[in-house]
Amino acid sequence: MARPRTFDCDEVIVKASYLFTRQGFAATTMDQLAATTGASLHSLYADYGGKKGLFEATLKTYLTEDIIRGVMAPLLAEGAGFEDLQRFFDDLAQVAKSGERDASCLICLTMMRMDDDDPELRGVVQAYLQIVDQAFRNVLGNAKQAGAARADLDIAKSAAFLTGILLGLNLYLRSPAGAERIEDYLSAALASLH
Amino acid sequence: MARPRTFDCDEVIVKASYLFTRQGFAATTMDQLAATTGASLHSLYADYGGKKGLFEATLKTYLTEDIIRGVMAPLLAEGAGFEDLQRFFDDLAQVAKSGERDASCLICLTMMRMDDDDPELRGVVQAYLQIVDQAFRNVLGNAKQAGAARADLDIAKSAAFLTGILLGLNLYLRSPAGAERIEDYLSAALASLH
DNA sequence: CCGGTTACGAAACGATAATTCTGTTACCAA
DNA sequence: TTGGTAACAGAATTATCGTTTCGTAACCGG
Numbered sequence: 001m002a003r004p005r006t007f008d009c010d011e012v013i014v015k016a017s018y019l020f021t022r023q024g025f026a027a028t029t030m031d032q033l034a035a036t037t038g039a040s041l042h043s044l045y046a047d048y049g050g051k052k053g054l055f056e057a058t059l060k061t062y063l064t065e066d067i068i069r070g071v072m073a074p075l076l077a078e079g080a081g082f083e084d085l086q087r088f089f090d091d092l093a094q095v096a097k098s099g100e101r102d103a104s105c106l107i108c109l110t111m112m113r114m115d116d117d118d119p120e121l122r123g124v125v126q127a128y129l130q131i132v133d134q135a136f137r138n139v140l141g142n143a144k145q146a147g148a149a150r151a152d153l154d155i156a157k158s159a160a161f162l163t164g165i166l167l168g169l170n171l172y173l174r175s176p177a178g179a180e181r182i183e184d185y186l187s188a189a190l191a192s193l194h
Numbered sequence: 195m196a197r198p199r200t201f202d203c204d205e206v207i208v209k210a211s212y213l214f215t216r217q218g219f220a221a222t223t224m225d226q227l228a229a230t231t232g233a234s235l236h237s238l239y240a241d242y243g244g245k246k247g248l249f250e251a252t253l254k255t256y257l258t259e260d261i262i263r264g265v266m267a268p269l270l271a272e273g274a275g276f277e278d279l280q281r282f283f284d285d286l287a288q289v290a291k292s293g294e295r296d297a298s299c300l301i302c303l304t305m306m307r308m309d310d311d312d313p314e315l316r317g318v319v320q321a322y323l324q325i326v327d328q329a330f331r332n333v334l335g336n337a338k339q340a341g342a343a344r345a346d347l348d349i350a351k352s353a354a355f356l357t358g359i360l361l362g363l364n365l366y367l368r369s370p371a372g373a374e375r376i377e378d379y380l381s382a383a384l385a386s387l388h
Numbered sequence: 389c390c391g392g393t394t395a396c397g398a399a400a401c402g403a404t405a406a407t408t409c410t411g412t413t414a415c416c417a418a
Numbered sequence: 419t420t421g422g423t424a425a426c427a428g429a430a431t432t433a434t435c436g437t438t439t440c441g442t443a444a445c446c447g448g
Contacts, residue, residue: 002424003414026220027309029405040426041407051406111369112306113218126370154382160375161382167369168362175305175361176320181354188355192386196394197444224436234396235437245436 007038009047016058017066022102024113025055059124062106068131075135082143085136089190092169096182101174108170129163136162140193149193158193165189201232203241210252211260216296218307219249253318256300262325269329276337279330283384286363290376295368302364323357330356334387343387352387359383 015037019028030051034041048054068076071091074084095103107128114121136159143149165186172182209231213222224245228235242248262270265285268278289297301322308315330353337343359380366376 002416002422003426004416005425006414023309024307030407031405040428042409042427043425045407046425108365109306111365112303114368122370129369129371154378157378157382160371160378163371163375164359164362164366164379164383166362167365168358168360171302171305171361171365172358174308175323176316177323177354177357182358184348184351184354185358188351188386189358192382195392195446197396197446199395200444223434235398236396236439239437240395 005039005043007043012037012039012044012047012054013058013061016054017062017106018102020055020058021104021106021109024109025051056120056124059106059110059121063124063128063131067105067107067128072131072135075139076131077138080135080139080142081146082139082148085139085143085193086190089186093183093186096169096173096186097179099179104170104173108167111167112171132163132166133159153193162189199233199237201237206231206233206238206241206248207252207255210248211256211300212296214249214252215298215300215303218303219245220307250314250318253300253304253315257318257322257325261299261301261322266325266329269333270325274329274333274336275340276333276342279333279337279387280384283380287377287380290363290367290380291373293373298364298367302361305361306365326357326360327353347387356383 016033019032019036023032030041030044033039033051033054034044037044039047044054048057071088074080075088077084107125110121111125114125137155140149140153140155140158140162144151144153144155169182169186172185210227213226213230217226224235224238227233227245227248228238231238233241238248242251265282268274269282271278301319304315305319308319331349334343334347334349334352334356338345338347338349363376363380366379
């Protein structure tokens with residue numbers, strides 16, 4: 001009945017996510033977004049209401065797809081244990097070694113860049129922290145039960161610790177610090193749990 | 195011989211530092227800077243060449259005054275030991291408890307927000323990381339020598355670890371995570387060194 | 389008191405970028 | 419084929435903000 005879109009809706013979010021992560025919200029223009037996503041400026045406004053709306057949509061998709069279904073999935077899985085945590089950290093170290101600056105997490109970037117107290121963004125960040133905390137609690141709880149961790153391990157405290165380690169990694173990745181430094185950091189963090 | 199300035203040069207940097215930390219570089223306007231610092235727009239341009247120049251001057255002053263002469267001084271002092279590190283972390287926890295969002299470090303914010311590879315900013319960030327590393331190495335070295343730390347403690351690795359802890363704290367401070375979470379994080383990090 | 393130097397204040401400029409508008413084009417159901 | 423819907427392209431609009439300019443005011447040595 002009508003002219004079909006010449007772009008893929010999912011692709012828009014993926015490409016936008018890339019741009020926002022690389023350049024940040026402020027430095028990314030609507031023209032760039034239109035050019036990179038393949039959608040027309042008009043369509044972006046029609047679909048998302050504006051730059052902010054597009055950003056929020058991107059952030060939410062990033063949280064569910066990349067975080068929950070992606071990197072965090074192995075830790076959220078039932079029965080995930082210490083070996084999964086080890087693999088998780090090894091993968092992160094691998095990322096650090098590859099030297100990709102835009103490998104850092106879009107939500108962590110948002111955390112650092114949020115100016116005002118935007119309730120929408122704040123909500124996504126909070127959801128992110130909750131998921132991460134849940135994942136670590138899961139792993140630590142299983143490890144404790146399996147005897148892989150100290151019997152006196154404080155689950156809540158250690159989860160908060162690991163969450164902070166993840167946040168620290170994000171900043172480390174944006175810094176001029178070398179990959180060895182970051183590997184040292186991660187291995188020391190993980191070792192402290194044993 | 196000429197009309198005297200109606201503002202204090204040092205004050206300009208302090209106030210600018212506050213604004214930049216709170217809102218970030220992009221979101222802070224020259225008008226705000228002029229209004230807050232008390233200097234006229236004209237004078238800001240005359241003295242610093244522009245927004246970027248003012249930011250760089252602010253960053254450098256922040257590094258020397260607030261970081262080197264301020265928070266890091268006790269750890270850089272000759273003979274600084276574990277008890278100084280403990281106090282350092284306690285102070286940070288205290289900051290977290292006070293709930294001041296703008297307590298996070300301007301240089302860490304810059305790290306996260308740097309878009310392009312500005313050599314000027316990159317230099318300051320690198321200097322910051324070096325100072326922090328040096329401080330932690332100093333403390334850890336002294337602690338090891340005094341027998342307060344394990345004899346097999348890897349100084350370089352542990353310093354990289356503590357640096358990451360500091361970075362993580364900065365992100366934690368900007369997040370909606372509560373103060374208890376952050377206290378748990380810090381105490382777990384410190385405990386892991388024993 | 390005067391002249392020169394410097395800072396102030398406000399208005400103006402120019403560029404960038406978000407948003408809106410308008411005319412045109414592509415599809416598809418009837 | 420045709421009419422209607424929806425997307426496209428790009429120009430126009432508007433707002434924001436960094437930067438510059440300019441006339442005025444304040445200070446101080448002589």
